[in-house]
Amino acid sequence: MTGRRPARGAAVAVAALTLVSVGAGAAAPASAAAPTPVGVHVTGRTSLVEVRSATVLVDRGTVRGGPVGSGRISLVYTLRPREAIATTTFTIVNRRGTISGRMRSTYAVGRLSITFTGAGRITGGTGAYAGIRSGPLRFAALHSITGRREVLELTGRATFPG
Secondary structure, X not given: OOOOOOOHHHHHHHHHHHHHHHHHHHHOOXXXXXXXXXXXXXXXXEEEEEEEEOOEEEEEEEEEEEOOEEEEEEEEEEEEOXXXXXXXXXXXXXXXXXXXXXXXXXXXXXXXXXXXXXXXXXXXXXXXXXXXXXXXXXXXXXXXXXXXXXXXXXXXXXXXXO
16 A cells, blocks of 8 residues: 555645644734833822812812823812711823822811821723722822812832733
């Protein structure tokens, strides 16, 4: 039986197995890349723009620092006066996208200012910031009693999806 060619069915089977094995490698999903860590150090200046109720205040202003560069920020403070606790949502917007998150802080009312100290998290983003998340971030803000001037700082680490 020397000199005989393999049966046509066997050749087709070998070709099909070759195509399947090559195609399977190409179609296999790439392994997920590790998240990219970034430092968060945002400072800003805001002022009171709306009093929704005796316990809900809205501030707007500007921020700068990593990872946003510069942008506009909106904060909605919900105060719980009996506990001296504030829960705050924030949104930072610039031409590259948005970053949003939540914070929880204690606050103290002085004669000329309100001081907020606590922690927050980045919970999401859009555009260039899609998928951004953070662990605990340190939050501090000093608000003038008139609401005309607030300085704030948000620091810690965040990650972008890989």
